[in-house]
Structure formats: C-alpha cells, structure tokens
Amino acid sequence: MKKIDITTAVFVVLFTASAALAAEEGHGAHGLGTSGEDTTPLTECFESREKYTTVEITEIEPGWPNVKCSRRTGGVLWWGDPFYGTEPMGEMPIEADYSHEEAVVRPRTEKLQYFMPCSVCHNGETVPFPKDKKPRLLQMHQDIVPNSLELKHGRGAIWCLDCHNAKNRDTLVDHFGGEISFNQPQRLCGKCHGEVYKDWRDGIHGKRIGMWVKGGKKRWWVCTECHNPHTVQTRRFDRLRPEPAPALPKGMKNADHERHHGGGHGGGH
Numbered sequence: 001m002k003k004i005d006i007t008t009a010v011f012v013v014l015f016t017a018s019a020a021l022a023a024e025e026g027h028g029a030h031g032l033g034t035s036g037e038d039t040t041p042l043t044e045c046f047e048s049r050e051k052y053t054t055v056e057i058t059e060i061e062p063g064w065p066n067v068k069c070s071r072r073t074g075g076v077l078w079w080g081d082p083f084y085g086t087e088p089m090g091e092m093p094i095e096a097d098y099s100h101e102e103a104v105v106r107p108r109t110e111k112l113q114y115f116m117p118c119s120v121c122h123n124g125e126t127v128p129f130p131k132d133k134k135p136r137l138l139q140m141h142q143d144i145v146p147n148s149l150e151l152k153h154g155r156g157a158i159w160c161l162d163c164h165n166a167k168n169r170d171t172l173v174d175h176f177g178g179e180i181s182f183n184q185p186q187r188l189c190g191k192c193h194g195e196v197y198k199d200w201r202d203g204i205h206g207k208r209i210g211m212w213v214k215g216g217k218k219r220w221w222v223c224t225e226c227h228n229p230h231t232v233q234t235r236r237f238d239r240l241r242p243e244p245a246p247a248l249p250k251g252m253k254n255a256d257h258e259r260h261h262g263g264g265h266g267g268g269h
Contacts, residue, residue, distance in 0.1 A: 038071070042057060042069045043057055044056045045067065045069035045075055045076050047067075048207075048226050049225060050240075052228075053111065055084070057069060060081050064080050065080050066079070066080050067079055072241070083217065086219055087104060087107055088103070088105075089105050090181065092184075093187070096202070097202075101217065101218060102218070103220055104210075105184075108224055109182045113144070115182070117169075118169035118170050130166050133166065134159075135160075136148070138160075145230050151230070151233075152231045153229055153233050154192075161173075163188055163229070172185070172188045174187070186200060200223075207221040
C-alpha cells in the first residue's frame with residue numbers, strides 16, 4: 001500500500017476547506033462557482049436601507065472582516081466590528097442611556113446623495129434664500145420628492161422647511177430655529193414623534209449593537225438609517241429581500257414539526 005505523507009494530507013484537507021469557505025463567503029476566485037453561483041468578491045453591502053446605509057468591506061485583521069455580507073440580499077448579516085466607522089453621538093437634550101455610556105453612531109452626512117455640502121448651491125446667491133416657509137413647487141430634487149406640494153410626510157401639516165434649515169441648508173432645524181446636525185436626525189424627528197422618540201431613548205424602538213453590559217459602548221441606529229423621511233407616510237420601511245431558510249440538519253427530511261410550535265400555549269396548530 002502506498003504511503004501518504006500525513007503533512008501533505010492535512011494541508012490538502014485544510015486548503016480544500018478554506019477554499020470552500022472562501023467561495024461561500026464571497027472571497028473566492030472571480031466568476032462562477034461549481035454550483036453556478038457568482039463568486040466574485042463582494043466589496044460593500046448595506047446595513048438597513050439600501051443605498052443609504054452602505055458599508056465597505058474591509059479587514060480588521062487578516063481573515064476577519066468588519067462585516068459579513070449576504071450575497072443573496074446585499075445586506076449585512078453580522079458585524080465583525082460593531083463600531084466600525086462610528087463617531088460619538090454628541091450632546092442630547094434629554095437624559096437617557098446614552099448619557100451614561102459611550103454612545104456612538106454612523107455619520108449620516110456621508111450617506112446623503114446631494115450633501116456636497118448643500119450650501120455650495122443654497123448660499124443665498126446661487127439659490128436665493130426663501131422669503132417664507134410656504135409650500136411651493138420645486139424644480140430641483142424631484143428624484144427625492146417628485147411633487148413638493150404632495151410631500152409624503154405629515155399628511156399636509158408640514159413642508160420641507162419645517163425640517164430643513166432655510167438659511168443654512170447644511171443643517172436641519174428645531175422648533176425654535178436652532179440648528180440640528182444631519183448626524184442627529186433623532187432630535188429632529190422627536191419634534192413631532194414624541195412617543196416613538198421616548199421609545200427610541202428607552203431602547204424599545206430602533207436598534208443598538210455593541211456591549212451588552214449596562215454603561216458599555218454601544219452603537220445606536222438613528223431614524224433615517226431605517227426610515228426614508230420623504231416617503232414615510234406611505235412606506236415606513238423599504239422592503240428587504242428575505243434570506244433563504246436555514247438548511248435542515250443532517251438526517252432531517254422536513255420541518256413539519258415547526259407547525260406545532262406553541263400549540264400548548266394557545267399558539268399555532
């Protein structure tokens with residue numbers, strides 16, 4: 001019987017397993033895999049709202065990415081570094097958990113489609129400052145708001161300049177004319193959505209990731225990472241393509257037993 005060098009055998013096994021894993025995660029060779037699936041390495045994916053929460057894939061250390069992305073949906077599956085690309089939340093007017101922990105957020109300004117900043121055009125000369133806040137038909141930004149007289153937010157009670165600062169378009173505005181950073185949209189949304197704002201502060205609404213321990217560092221999702229403020233009246237969330245169902249354990253032919261979950265507690269039958 002021919003002898004096989006054990007070192008070579010182990011190397012072949014490890015190499016084969018590594019290659020298979022790399023192909024599954026999108027880090028394999030370019031082109032199509034043996035199953036016909038695209039194996040071109042992914043370079044970015046989105047966290048919660050496509051095009052507006054994009055994160056680039058990078059390695060924290062060799063073999064450990066900042067995010068794991070879904071090839072099926074283009075969304076983030078998990079975070080290798082929950083604080084990647086974040087900055088301090090900044091001062092908040094009401095005390096909450098963020099007051100007693102290291103609270104961080106992902107900056108929103110870098111995700112805004114037209115933020116150049118806005119004052120490049122809205123400087124009072126290139127585009128004159130508006131004389132008042134009365135709704136009017138806008139000729140620009142129709143890809144964001146097709147008809148500015150039919151804003152899909154507030155059911156006719158508000159208009160663009162109730163949120164955007166008329167004199168400094170690089171900021172949002174509160175009820176008293178004070179400036180609010182685009183990186184703190186929760187302060188703007190809280191002007192009208194008081195109950196939801198309270199739930200967000202209490203951790204009931206929204207999302208946080210990071211350290212479980214009370215007072216530990218956490219990343220907070222802010223309103224516009226999940227909601228499009230220009231369409232929220234008719235579509236609270238952009239639809240997300242679901243991930244495929246998990247594979248059945250070896251030896252299990254179906255998942256019919258799942259239909260009986262909760263039967264003893266008044267659940268499904």
